Amino acid sequence: MSLLRREEWQHFVRDVDWAFSYVDDEAVYPEWHSGTGKVPREAWLKWEEDYKVTYPEYVATQREKESAAYAVKAALQRSSSFDTLDEGWKSSTKMHFGGIALVEYAAMLGELKMARFGLNGAWRNMATFGQLDELRHSQITTFFGHEFVGKDPQYDWTQKTFHTNCWVPISLRNLFDGMMIAPNVVDLAIELPFTFETGFTNLQFVALSADALQSGDVNFANMISSIQTDEARHSQQGGPTLEILVEHDPVRAQWVIEKSFWGSARAFAALTGPAMDYYTPLEHRKQSYREFMEEWIIDQYIRTIQDYGLKKPWFWDEFMRGLDTWHHALHMGLWFWRPTIWWRPKAGVSKDEREWLREKYPNWEGVYGDKWDVIIDNINANNVEATLPETLPWLCNMCHLPACNPTQSRDGSWRVRDWSLKYDGKTHHFCTNACRQIWWKDRDNVNHETVIDRFLAGQIQPMDVSGILGYMGLTPDVMGDDPDYAAWTKDYVGRSATGLALAPAESEES
């Protein structure tokens, strides 16, 4: 028996937008969830996905993907490949497992919201597949990470991270609650599938897989690139939604993209930037973070936005300048406050590595070199204590990342700026101009308190580093430390040094 072609039957089973007779449309699709806004209700009848899939096709293809991913995992189960991985690369994976596993679960909730409140049957159908995808991602990520818990307790944070008050998951909760949990489905489709999954996840799931494979982590490369095949499909909910919104309310469309683009750019500078430019062993780096950003975001994503009739975001110049500074500053912050994270950040500033950084980022030495030199000389003077934190960084009230972005002054010097704003009797501090402006425009939305806000309010006791580490759930067996100090300091042993902090023993003698 020959089967009907999909085109001959799919619309009958998918387009189920019948007229309600016992309830109002508003009762079924309330504005606060469905968010049609200025778009006439009937405009959503035009919503049509270009990436069409039926349920039989979906389950058959997903079965093939799962079989392939788990077959690779099984084949490597008894090999020693994990033990031979570089500690820096392992840190990239710990960061990924902990930072992503339960975000996938939150994304499933977002997809479920679209599957229920999406304003067209085709959209709801696609979101139903999307929620199954995200459930798969949450499961495969936690399962693959769990394998290593017995070898290294930091992998336990695969499942634990989002159940703690560590500053990293608080930052990510703030971003993703705003992107996946709080919005109505129209905004959600543009923030999550369109901006995040069409643009930024490619960076972490496809681009990073290139470094993973080079580093010998076949299993991880296979897992993340398999996940992204689902994203490539369900992210296509964004395009049809955007087309309709641009037609009826382009100002809203532009704002929603800009807000989510900026938040994603900040998070990926912290998550993907250090992994690509510092943790991945030098000989295994395929491209720099900036080059991957140019490939996936600057070229591909911006062309897509403009093809939909929208403009480059207003903060474009600030974003582009940040490509040379944000992730370097965040890397230094992650390294310096290493007891507050669940991976072992590799400093990655040996002479060879610095040469690579200078080649990729011509300003790197002038902005960061002298700071690392002080740290290096302290390590070589056997004064590691001087490189450990005794105070806390200011966390931006918008992105919750350390406010550590240098910008160049007219006299050529680089300074970290504070962008402040007084509102409602309180002074808020931001890491960038765009974080300040987005917070102001979005000030009535959900904003989590930063760890610093909580600290200053007395919620964290005792009010010192040990108190804050306890609050964040970091135990001595898990808290981060550099995996190999000698690897990046031995090049500089014996040089004359300035800027050394006095070692405790020397201070007592003097």
Add this chain to the structure above:
Amino acid sequence: MKNPVGPILRMGDEIDKVVAAIEDDNPGKEIEVIDRGSYVRVQAEDRITLTQQTLRAYLGADYAIRSLEAIMSSFNGRIITTSDSITWEKVSARRDALAGRE
């Protein structure tokens, strides 16, 4: 390339055959292949198509075009899937066509 569109294929032993099928289905079109190890960008300007029939010539008579999803981590442009073909085209193509520009 002005408006590159096309699939980004993840690591696997089918990539070369899929690229060959794309070349067969788009005669006269310059197909650019950028190999980054774990992923390969396959792209051409404005529009390319891939059919199940050609894929079957390379990957076996029972190959279903829906299976391409399992190796397509991403793509550039707008994708249009039917039961026997996939097309990637520049996002603005539909709008341009409606406006009578093409």
